Amino acid sequence: MGSDGGAAELVRGAVQALDESDITVTLVGDETEIREALGSHQPDSRIRIVHAAQIVTMDDSPMDAIRKKKDSSMIRAFDLFKGGEVDAVVSAGNSGAVMASAVKFMGRLQGIQRPAIAGVFPTLKNPVIMADVGANVDCRATHLYQFAIMASAFSKIMFDIKNPRVGLLSIGAEGGKGNALVKKTHGLLEKSRLNFIGNVEGCDTFKGDVDVIVCDGFVGNVCLKLTEGLAESVLTMLREEISKTFKAKVGYFLARHAFGTFKKRVDYAEYGGAPLLGLNGTAIICHGRSSSTAIKNALFVADELSAHRVNDHILDMLSAVDHSEEMD
Amino acid sequence: MGSDGGAAELVRGAVQALDESDITVTLVGDETEIREALGSHQPDSRIRIVHAAQIVTMDDSPMDAIRKKKDSSMIRAFDLFKGGEVDAVVSAGNSGAVMASAVKFMGRLQGIQRPAIAGVFPTLKNPVIMADVGANVDCRATHLYQFAIMASAFSKIMFDIKNPRVGLLSIGAEGGKGNALVKKTHGLLEKSRLNFIGNVEGCDTFKGDVDVIVCDGFVGNVCLKLTEGLAESVLTMLREEISKTFKAKVGYFLARHAFGTFKKRVDYAEYGGAPLLGLNGTAIICHGRSSSTAIKNALFVADELSAHRVNDHILDMLSAVDHSEEMD
Numbered sequence: 001m002g003s004d005g006g007a008a009e010l011v012r013g014a015v016q017a018l019d020e021s022d023i024t025v026t027l028v029g030d031e032t033e034i035r036e037a038l039g040s041h042q043p044d045s046r047i048r049i050v051h052a053a054q055i056v057t058m059d060d061s062p063m064d065a066i067r068k069k070k071d072s073s074m075i076r077a078f079d080l081f082k083g084g085e086v087d088a089v090v091s092a093g094n095s096g097a098v099m100a101s102a103v104k105f106m107g108r109l110q111g112i113q114r115p116a117i118a119g120v121f122p123t124l125k126n127p128v129i130m131a132d133v134g135a136n137v138d139c140r141a142t143h144l145y146q147f148a149i150m151a152s153a154f155s156k157i158m159f160d161i162k163n164p165r166v167g168l169l170s171i172g173a174e175g176g177k178g179n180a181l182v183k184k185t186h187g188l189l190e191k192s193r194l195n196f197i198g199n200v201e202g203c204d205t206f207k208g209d210v211d212v213i214v215c216d217g218f219v220g221n222v223c224l225k226l227t228e229g230l231a232e233s234v235l236t237m238l239r240e241e242i243s244k245t246f247k248a249k250v251g252y253f254l255a256r257h258a259f260g261t262f263k264k265r266v267d268y269a270e271y272g273g274a275p276l277l278g279l280n281g282t283a284i285i286c287h288g289r290s291s292s293t294a295i296k297n298a299l300f301v302a303d304e305l306s307a308h309r310v311n312d313h314i315l316d317m318l319s320a321v322d323h324s325e326e327m328d
Numbered sequence: 329m330g331s332d333g334g335a336a337e338l339v340r341g342a343v344q345a346l347d348e349s350d351i352t353v354t355l356v357g358d359e360t361e362i363r364e365a366l367g368s369h370q371p372d373s374r375i376r377i378v379h380a381a382q383i384v385t386m387d388d389s390p391m392d393a394i395r396k397k398k399d400s401s402m403i404r405a406f407d408l409f410k411g412g413e414v415d416a417v418v419s420a421g422n423s424g425a426v427m428a429s430a431v432k433f434m435g436r437l438q439g440i441q442r443p444a445i446a447g448v449f450p451t452l453k454n455p456v457i458m459a460d461v462g463a464n465v466d467c468r469a470t471h472l473y474q475f476a477i478m479a480s481a482f483s484k485i486m487f488d489i490k491n492p493r494v495g496l497l498s499i500g501a502e503g504g505k506g507n508a509l510v511k512k513t514h515g516l517l518e519k520s521r522l523n524f525i526g527n528v529e530g531c532d533t534f535k536g537d538v539d540v541i542v543c544d545g546f547v548g549n550v551c552l553k554l555t556e557g558l559a560e561s562v563l564t565m566l567r568e569e570i571s572k573t574f575k576a577k578v579g580y581f582l583a584r585h586a587f588g589t590f591k592k593r594v595d596y597a598e599y600g601g602a603p604l605l606g607l608n609g610t611a612i613i614c615h616g617r618s619s620s621t622a623i624k625n626a627l628f629v630a631d632e633l634s635a636h637r638v639n640d641h642i643l644d645m646l647s648a649v650d651h652s653e654e655m656d
Binding site for chain 1: 532550553557560570579
């Protein structure tokens with residue numbers, strides 16, 4: 001209920017997901033609004049409504065959401081998870097509140113110090129996963145190290161990559177380059193069993209030669225939003241130039257299908273939301289202004305992660321790593 | 329001499345600058361190579377050659393450049409500055425070595441703790457200046473505060489902006505959002521006499537509603553390279569889509585002028601190099617693979633900063649700030 005556009009767009013996304021897969025969906029929120037948005041698709045064996053009277057707004061603090069809004073769509077959804085009624089939670093609401101609720105209701109995976117948000121970026125080849133993109137603004141090297149493990153597990157399951165190439169986001173290719181945090185993390189990743197390919201730079205993000213990029217949540221969030229902003233601005237500037245002459249306008253008309261395919265290719269909506277990794281459960285954080293396509297894809301990501309037990313993979317990788325460290 | 333493409337492209341840029349302005353240029357490096365590149369433009373009252381036998385390579389450490397390569401084009405150029413023979417130094421060589429040499433030969437401005445590199449980004453409106461984009465990877469709040477002062481002075485002179493709007497790069501608009509460094513810097517900027525408009529996010533960078541963006545050099549360098557990489561990838565992806573059908577190719581042909589103008593608009597070369605601010609002198613760091621246009625524009629930036637005494641402006645702003653603090 002707390003997304004920028006209210007319930008309707010999310011309900012549309014859920015209906016699309018039902019049409020294209022065999023998942024079941026529980027819609028949590030204002031029942032009247034949801035029924036209205038559902039239109040001819042009324043509740044049946046695959047679609048359920050759970051009423052919640054309150055809404056966590058974008059201005060609520062995470063603590064207020066948990067303490068004072070127990071009957072909100074967000075908290076009710078996590079309650080359903082805790083009661084074993086759903087396998088995963090997808091939300092386009094206040095992301096700080098989603099994170100806090102997810103940690104409280106699902107709990108951290110054994111051994112994980114800090115859950116992280118994994119963002120998916122389009123590239124010239126396969127998409128690349130960046131972690132963390134906003135859950136942890138001040139990090140230690142062990143946190144980044146665990147982000148690498150969690151994002152690798154996500155990459156394996158989501159994109160079928162056997163041995164994901166892990167890069168450490170820095171400002172130079174050599175191991176000695178970077179800030180204090182990055183230099184320390186480099187040492188940890190080098191000793192790990194992960195497929196660590198060394199430092200990568202901002203310009204490597206979109207080339208597609210790395211599957212997982214590790215950084216702290218401050219840097220990752222700046223990257224995420226910079227990418228979003230730049231892609232939008234580039235298209236606006238291009239449109240401005242094209243609208244200046246009749247010939248260019250005709251040209252754009254003829255090439256418009258290519259533009260459409262291109263836009264789809266760089267559209268974050270294609271990759272659904274960003275999973276919060278490192279929990280005893282599956283939670284997907286979506287953009288507040290998610291389209292129905294983004295919600296549909298986020299539901300598919302949630303299904304994929306939960307069905308293929310991403311958390312078991314993370315635990316396995318954590319213990320394998322611990323074991324190798326003991327032997328060192 | 330140490331740029332990716334050698335001396336020829338830089339010499340071409342210098343000749344273009346001479347044609348379009350009344351500056352004088354001293355070319356420092358291998359005399360034979362420079363004479364060859366100059367072709368019909370041989371030395372005269374506005375163009376001088378100073379021979380240097382050594383080259384600082386991209387792999388040299390800054391300390392090695394200074395200690396072991398005293399007869400390199402880079403060190404000789406800074407020597408000329410120290411001897412009062414030139415007003416500014418422009419280099420497309422090893423940027424770490426340029427920074428170290430600039431600090432050693434020009435010295436820091438009185439009161440400046442850390443010189444910073446100012447990057448210029450294209451936006452939907454006026455260009456925005458980001459500082460620091462790579463000189464300082466681990467920063468304290470007072471450093472970021474001084475970056476704001478230096479970049480404001482640069483913005484005033486370079487883009488004729490009376491009272492530059494200063495934004496602090498963070499991951500949320502509210503003052504409480506960000507990592508520990510950003511939160512502390514927010515407090516300092518709020519109390520300053522600068523035109524501080526609060527936090528800005530990655531997505532605000534290209535909108536043109538802020539003139540100066542402040543961040544530490546790690547984050548800024550990641551942003552700089554991410555922007556470069558994304559702009560290139562976006563154009564590659566678009567070209568791929570367009571090449572898929574005949575109709576789209578015809579369309580692109582008709583709209584190609586718009587694409588050209590667009591490319592020029594987002595091309596970093598249009599803004600020349602990035603000045604290293606906070607020195608008793610003017611030093612411009614250019615991309616290793618700078619085009620002649622980028623070099624020409626970097627020479628103009630150097631001329632502008634030196635002629636309009638950016639450093640006096642910085643000193644004035646620093647002392648105004650100190651004064652206001654004393655009165656608090």
